[in-house]
Amino acid sequence: RCADHPEFITQNAQVRRLLAQADRVAESPATVLLTGESGTGKEVLARRLHGCSPRRRASFVRLNCASLPEGVLESELFGHEKGAFTGAVRQHLGRFELANRGTLFLDEIGAADMRVQLRLLRVLQEREFERVGGAETLRVDVRVIAATNVDLREEVRKGTFREDLFYRLNVVPLKLPPLRQRKGDIPLLIEHFIRRLAAQNRCKIRGLDAAALNHFLAYPWPGNVRQLENALERMVILASDSLLREEDVPEEIVHWQDEEEPDLSQRDFKEARNSFERHFLCEALHRHRGVISQVAEDVGLSRKSLYAKLEHLDIDYQHYRT
Template identity: 45%
Template sequence: MPTMLVVDDDEGIRRFLSAMLTKQGFGVLTADNGFDAVEIFRAERPAVILMDIRMPGMSGLKAMSAIHNLDRSTAVILMTAYAEVETAVQAIKDGAFDYIIKPFDIAEVLLLVKRAFELRRMREDISVLHRELSESFRLDRILTNSPKMIELCQTITKVAKSTATVLVCGESGTGKELVATAIHYNSARADKPFVKVNCAAIPDSLLESEFFGHEKGAFTGALARRRGRFEQACGGTLFLDEIGDISPSLQVKLLRVLQEREFERVGGGDVVRADVRVIVATNKNLEELVRQGTFRQDLYFRLNVVTIKTIALRERPEDVRLLAGYFLQKFAAENCIEITGFDEAAMDCLLRHDWPGNIRELRNAVERAVVMSTGREIGPEDLPEQILHSAGEFEGLPRPPFDGAVRSLRDLVHRYEAQVITESLARNDGNRVKTAHDLQISRRSLLYKIQEHGIG
């Protein structure tokens, strides 16, 4: 039962409100002065307080201030006479949830109380989500067997504790956004907003408004004031991806924000403070862009306070098997497909591939293999064509039979696999244990493939 506190020096009002709110399903505590209200709040912590402004000893405004010193999230609804409305309005600016004028309307009281409890629940839900996100991005949960990745995680932990601007660089698909997200959710700003902007995906003419917001009438189509990403990220972290794609004019304005921690909305003159940690990412060489004159050197130095370089998948081959297994379980579950794993030949293809698209390419390849698979194990024929070619799986072996007909890659691989198994069985006089050993697959996989291909 949600609990609230009613505070008024008029006993009749206390009893009336208590009876009405109890009938609506609320637990109600009461106090007849500000001092008792603060003590009851200290002991019981009710989520909502309905309190008169004018009381002897300690006024409702002073009691609200004392209560907010204990818990700023508590919703205080003030009751006031008509002559005190200006005071009540100022109280809202100081943190009151709302006010009602005596004599009050019962429906209005109930509406405000229910809204206050709904806001409290929303804040609690948001707090739970922030905790879950922080838990999700714990660095000890990152899947890796690579010493380089372990060192990178240790670096992220150190950087997260600071307030420094961070430049994340590395190849496409290596997890630059993941690094930025991990920094935020392992920092002191974890319960504040994490706002992301892909600078390459927004037209250059709109980026300034996207960053800093605009005032009503600032340009055609600006029908109302709009908060930019710097304002949306207030108190939290702003992640600017593909920072190398912003124009020189916007680079100047971004430099000012990073230096002065303030900006103006487009079409406005009011200065807005920017309490934001900035993390930027790029797959371009910013030093080369500086030499070419397309990226400001002073902005580069301002962004390059701390640099984190992500690690390409080809530099951490020990993680291919681990990540492939994780993605297989994920996509098999999502598609309700029963797959036990990769056979040795398919895994060998994955391990030999150079992964120019990094983790994103591996993820897509495994998802495709799961969707295209016909057996309980992923075989080479289920993998994308470019992985089979780069792996060189069939180099030095007989070419698959080809009768001139146009056939799919899957069909050719299927026929070739049957041919290789048949020839290996013949060389080993039908001994399946020796054949499995020669083909470097398990005996169980061989038996399945013999059945699949109808080999006698």
């Protein structure tokens, strides 16, 4: 029934129940809100929902709301007319038009500003909108799947997210658990990613030895499945043998307890949180070689928020550029 969806690797009972629920929801036009930490597989699940739906032959269009500079998101969503603003030298079709009769996946929806939120509310309610700078009302048939790694109910309480939009998006909520809560899936994910990475890099990798696997099972994976895939990619690229060993495992995975545990008892909550965020962001900067736009998308922050966080934590992102 769902032959067109991407494979979701799991043997976890909680995730299997969630996937069964997703497959039932896929056949309806209902708006879905996917929640979970960064890297837990929200986009994979969104593609599964599209692939199992009656819309699967039409377009699946993705937009990360946190990856665009302020003011650009509205134009990317709804398009703009020629001359709508300085630099608008031609008409631009927005993601809603591109996704007509298909699915629009709005990742990190919590990053949308209030103006965009109001326009999203209208298109969800009335299925119509105008391009920026345009007068013509356009009608669309789009199934919206939104995703976030923040607590939107808390954002509603703080006044930064519209309550009416939240309820429009939250028709069917699906929450993905973090990898640390489904560690039984780690060996399956390792096998899946190594098979794919070995083919991409045209090398023969049999897997991990017991010591390397133990490190993977012990590590808490703050970046979840995406971080695990990135760690394996680094190991496969640098591998000198067909079996990945303990010495091939990235240092931050091998020594995370050495770095984190001794100091925690002497820190207050704020210091402990800063230590975790510094470690998490430095690892993301290393993965993306200091490219801020890629790091922001990976960790689920806007570029403005990421720059502020790096400054607060005294992290020089230029150091990671190669």
